[in-house]
Amino acid sequence: MSKGSSILKVRDLQVRKAGVLILDIPALQIEEGELLSFIGPNGAGKSTLLQTLASLTKLAAGEIIFKGERIAADHAGFAYRRRISMVFQDPLLFDTTVFENVASGLRIRGLKKEEIDRIVNENLERFGIPHLLQRSARKISGGEAQRVALARAFATHPEILFLDEPFASLDPPTLESLLTDLEEILRQTGTTTLMATHDRMEALRLSDRIAVMGQGKIFQIGSTYEVMNHPVDEFVASFVGMESILEGKVVSRDRGSSVISVEGKEVEAAGEFPLGGGVSLCIRPENVTLAVRPAQEATSARNSFPGKVEKIVTLGLYYKVMVDCGFPLVAYVTAHSLENLDLKAGKEVIAIFKATAIHVVKRRENIQAAL
Amino acid sequence: MDLILEGIYKAFYLLFTLDPEVMGVTLLSLQISGTATLISLLAGISVGTTVALAEFPGRKFVVSLINTGMGLPPVVVGLFVTIFLWRNGPLGFLGILYTPAAMILAQAVIATPIVMGITLAAIQALPRNLRLQILALGATRIQMVWILVKEAKLPLLAGVMAGFGGVISEVGASIMVGGNIKGYSRVLTTATVMETSRGNFDIAIALGIILLLLAYFINLILTHIQQRERPR
Numbered sequence: 001m002s003k004g005s006s007i008l009k010v011r012d013l014q015v016r017k018a019g020v021l022i023l024d025i026p027a028l029q030i031e032e033g034e035l036l037s038f039i040g041p042n043g044a045g046k047s048t049l050l051q052t053l054a055s056l057t058k059l060a061a062g063e064i065i066f067k068g069e070r071i072a073a074d075h076a077g078f079a080y081r082r083r084i085s086m087v088f089q090d091p092l093l094f095d096t097t098v099f100e101n102v103a104s105g106l107r108i109r110g111l112k113k114e115e116i117d118r119i120v121n122e123n124l125e126r127f128g129i130p131h132l133l134q135r136s137a138r139k140i141s142g143g144e145a146q147r148v149a150l151a152r153a154f155a156t157h158p159e160i161l162f163l164d165e166p167f168a169s170l171d172p173p174t175l176e177s178l179l180t181d182l183e184e185i186l187r188q189t190g191t192t193t194l195m196a197t198h199d200r201m202e203a204l205r206l207s208d209r210i211a212v213m214g215q216g217k218i219f220q221i222g223s224t225y226e227v228m229n230h231p232v233d234e235f236v237a238s239f240v241g242m243e244s245i246l247e248g249k250v251v252s253r254d255r256g257s258s259v260i261s262v263e264g265k266e267v268e269a270a271g272e273f274p275l276g277g278g279v280s281l282c283i284r285p286e287n288v289t290l291a292v293r294p295a296q297e298a299t300s301a302r303n304s305f306p307g308k309v310e311k312i313v314t315l316g317l318y319y320k321v322m323v324d325c326g327f328p329l330v331a332y333v334t335a336h337s338l339e340n341l342d343l344k345a346g347k348e349v350i351a352i353f354k355a356t357a358i359h360v361v362k363r364r365e366n367i368q369a370a371l
Numbered sequence: 372m373d374l375i376l377e378g379i380y381k382a383f384y385l386l387f388t389l390d391p392e393v394m395g396v397t398l399l400s401l402q403i404s405g406t407a408t409l410i411s412l413l414a415g416i417s418v419g420t421t422v423a424l425a426e427f428p429g430r431k432f433v434v435s436l437i438n439t440g441m442g443l444p445p446v447v448v449g450l451f452v453t454i455f456l457w458r459n460g461p462l463g464f465l466g467i468l469y470t471p472a473a474m475i476l477a478q479a480v481i482a483t484p485i486v487m488g489i490t491l492a493a494i495q496a497l498p499r500n501l502r503l504q505i506l507a508l509g510a511t512r513i514q515m516v517w518i519l520v521k522e523a524k525l526p527l528l529a530g531v532m533a534g535f536g537g538v539i540s541e542v543g544a545s546i547m548v549g550g551n552i553k554g555y556s557r558v559l560t561t562a563t564v565m566e567t568s569r570g571n572f573d574i575a576i577a578l579g580i581i582l583l584l585l586a587y588f589i590n591l592i593l594t595h596i597q598q599r600e601r602p603r
Contacts, residue, residue, distance in 0.1 A: 051503060054507055056503045056506055056507060078506070078509060078510070078511050078512075081506060081507055081508075081509050082509035084507065085507065085508070086503070086504065086507035088500050088503075088504060090498060090500065092498060092500055092501050092504040094518070094521075094522060095522055095524075095525075104508055104518075105508040105509055108508055108509050108510045108514055109509060152508070156508070156509065162507070
């Protein structure tokens, strides 16, 4: 099957717990080779959805179709489960050696010893942990344990990988190195991946598509850019729309800052990033200043773009002003500023923000173009 | 004082000369309690695991029954096993009252709830998502249960210790259903009771020392396994 065809289809899926509807997904389609993230607050139903799609929970209604075949809902689902893998927030390693842990899925499938040896070593190598081979799984660090859990998941060559908040209990440096490696491995293997996370930055960095969930429903699903910049409703906006998120490519770098091309405009951001690499820029609305004429005084802000006010939304104490500078930008202003600058839809303004106000996220080479 | 010293001296004499009667009683004790523990492991682990994993109405009640069973008074077990095996009792046709088989049965009844209760607690103490993780690795239900039991092996060893320790030192039920027949159903505890009542303190002390040593060595072995395998 080629990339871009659907691997998993969901129809009228419902899951109940003690009679209460906790998951309600009328339709969902997952494309071969994509990384789809489910984001949302705690209790949104992300984990339940992953567990349901992995055939680990009973359905109240609906069906899940994997490569054209309906998945058995009960214990017979193990035939399907042999074609997928799942990693949880806790590594959930077995009380044995690292080798045996990575081998466990293969032993369950009754593989031959030489084959198990080969695959285990290959996957330990892949996650940079061959030195842990004979160590007890209980005597390794949290980051190492999660690497072992991932190696165990990859060892069985899954057609779909389910990641249920796999990075939630890691400290930032450990998280960063694991994310970098996982990105590379996913790129190499092209494994279809479904991830649940409450961290927007993680989702932004790894995903081709994002689905925002709440109360057991999917509120919006679409490309990362689309969901981040065009939330369909207040709920999605409150979860993802806190920042302007722009996509661009690094065109040059010099003395601690980089120039990034966004929709043909050049934005300067603090930090040096690989030339030609795809990045996402996140700018918080409180860091964007609006002016009606170019700043006369010298300013330390490196970025200033003329644009037009598109829409103004009241948020109680202040206003959310959406500006089109050739790319969308959101600014927060007070009622005073709104009056002083006489801001209204269609007004010409200049948006100003500092290079240090931009949070740059490296983007996975994605297959969006193919979708 | 003489009584005790002489008793201890005689006891070690009996031990070091491998007195046939003392050795016979020891061997029988080990056979009966070992077999009973083995039976209790099969019944206790399988039922304990099933109850730990299953969801059914009245589950809490069943769990409370098992936990109560962990403290069954041996004389009560002895009483009921005797009634069941009595000539015109429900199992009277077996004709095994006052035989080692009856003692194995009674001791298994005592040890099973202990193993079952500890198994139940051990399986329930495993992380909630571990079952899902094992299933997600492609395990069938049987494979999953087997891996869970392996994960709980350390607390299960504690169950073996508790079960065996409970029955090797138990006297009430053994004397009631075994009858303490010389050379046939006489075990360490029943023999100790009898020799003490007769005033044969030397033999009683020898038997007592053997009982203590047995309990010590078996726990030493199990503790060794447990400590070796314990992570960190």
